[in-house]
Amino acid sequence: MNYNTMTLQLTDPLSFWRHFAGRERVFWYDTQKQRLIIGADRRALLQTEADSKAYPYIFYGRTFFDTARGDLWRDMGNEMIAFSHYYIADADGERYMYADIPETIDDDRTILRTHHYEERTDDYEAWQRLFTAITSAIQDGRITKAVASREVHLVGDEDFDECSILRRLVNNNPGCFIFGYHKEGRTFLGASPEILVQKEGSCITSYALAGTIGKTAENREAQGQRLLHDDKNVREHGIVVRMITESMQRLASSVTAGPMELMELKNLFHLRTLVTAEDNEHSLLDWSGVLHPTPAMGGQPRDVSLKLLKAYEGHERGLYASPLGMWDSKGDGVLAVGIRSALVKGKHMYAYAGCGIVDGSECDEEYTETKTKLRTIVEAL
Ligand SMILES: C=C(O[C@H]1C=CC=C(C(=O)O)[C@@H]1O)C(=O)O
Numbered sequence: 001m002n003y004n005t006m007t008l009q010l011t012d013p014l015s016f017w018r019h020f021a022g023r024e025r026v027f028w029y030d031t032q033k034q035r036l037i038i039g040a041d042r043r044a045l046l047q048t049e050a051d052s053k054a055y056p057y058i059f060y061g062r063t064f065f066d067t068a069r070g071d072l073w074r075d076m077g078n079e080m081i082a083f084s085h086y087y088i089a090d091a092d093g094e095r096y097m098y099a100d101i102p103e104t105i106d107d108d109r110t111i112l113r114t115h116h117y118e119e120r121t122d123d124y125e126a127w128q129r130l131f132t133a134i135t136s137a138i139q140d141g142r143i144t145k146a147v148a149s150r151e152v153h154l155v156g157d158e159d160f161d162e163c164s165i166l167r168r169l170v171n172n173n174p175g176c177f178i179f180g181y182h183k184e185g186r187t188f189l190g191a192s193p194e195i196l197v198q199k200e201g202s203c204i205t206s207y208a209l210a211g212t213i214g215k216t217a218e219n220r221e222a223q224g225q226r227l228l229h230d231d232k233n234v235r236e237h238g239i240v241v242r243m244i245t246e247s248m249q250r251l252a253s254s255v256t257a258g259p260m261e262l263m264e265l266k267n268l269f270h271l272r273t274l275v276t277a278e279d280n281e282h283s284l285l286d287w288s289g290v291l292h293p294t295p296a297m298g299g300q301p302r303d304v305s306l307k308l309l310k311a312y313e314g315h316e317r318g319l320y321a322s323p324l325g326m327w328d329s330k331g332d333g334v335l336a337v338g339i340r341s342a343l344v345k346g347k348h349m350y351a352y353a354g355c356g357i358v359d360g361s362e363c364d365e366e367y368t369e370t371k372t373k374l375r376t377i378v379e380a381l
Helices: 014-019 049-054 124-139 162-172 220-228 231-249 284-291 302-312 363-378
Strands: 004-007 025-030 035-045 057-061 079-090 093-098 117-119 145-156 177-183 186-192 195-200 203-214 255-257 261-264 268-278 323-328 333-337 341-345 348-357
Touching (some): 014 035, 014 162, 025 057, 025 079, 035 057, 049 323, 124 302, 124 363, 145 302, 145 363, 177 323, 177 333, 186 363, 195 284, 195 323, 203 231, 203 348, 231 268, 284 323, 348 363
Antiparallel strands (some): 004 093, 025 035, 057 079, 057 323, 079 093, 117 145, 195 203, 255 268, 261 268, 323 333, 341 348
């Protein structure tokens, strides 16, 4: 498939997203590589990854479980999509790639809106039940860890403004992957700090990201040190490093886990270990297939913890905590996990946050941790 390329310099790249309002599109900003890709209007639904060669970038997002129940997430995910229009801004400059006819993009600045909304979630008792189911399974020895999550429903005075939210997500979250995917009246957006798998030629990287502590400007340094030496968090982290390493060993013989380090985000610290492998044979989707869900999103062992989550979590996870990202025509790219995220539908927003429960976790503390994680979305409003 031939694409034409023209230079397109935009003072506000969100103008491109705005131009295609109402049409299927994706926003993907890798703040580490400073690469922004916006794709608009579906050109092709790929059957296999081998078809990627014909397109500049492919977007893929899968649902957390194999299928998603209910209307909210209907037909979102489990597709490899190529677009007709791409705006790309990276080290090679800013350009517009289009398949047929280019559209004229008006370059307007995004106006930051202050959203007024109310929270319609009263889920503490449901959280307690979920927490108890998980801790009982840990005490019985059926699992060592599971990630409990919440869905928080916000209702705005007016429709939520995606452009304004995406702009703030970009401004507030250096080091993260800022994403938005719009389809049929709904937009899934967020700022994920976590790479499920990155492929750069033969170099494969996954983040084991688990273990969390909140921070403020005053207690910043002390909190980082506390987390690095906290027994519960270090144990929780170790489960994730071990399972990611074992999963990666299914596809590559030499897998290396680096040192455990702190990852600092706007409101919290995480424990992070980079796990890497060398491989020339498998695709990003092959890698994602063995890794998803890691125990940072699901649990350990995987099957038993997923059954528990299916039975006790009251909401549908949809694309939350799932592989989501873009790859290029060579198959290189990143699948992050769709956390620190929300689904927007007009005046309704469903924001998601979860945390790992292990032996020694406290119900209230973990609930508070979900609130800290939700700040990524709330502070973008
Ligand atoms: C599941 C989420 O975070 C995961 C990623 C990093 C640290 C986590 C934790 O410490 O519990 C979670 O496993 C979420 O933000 O919804």
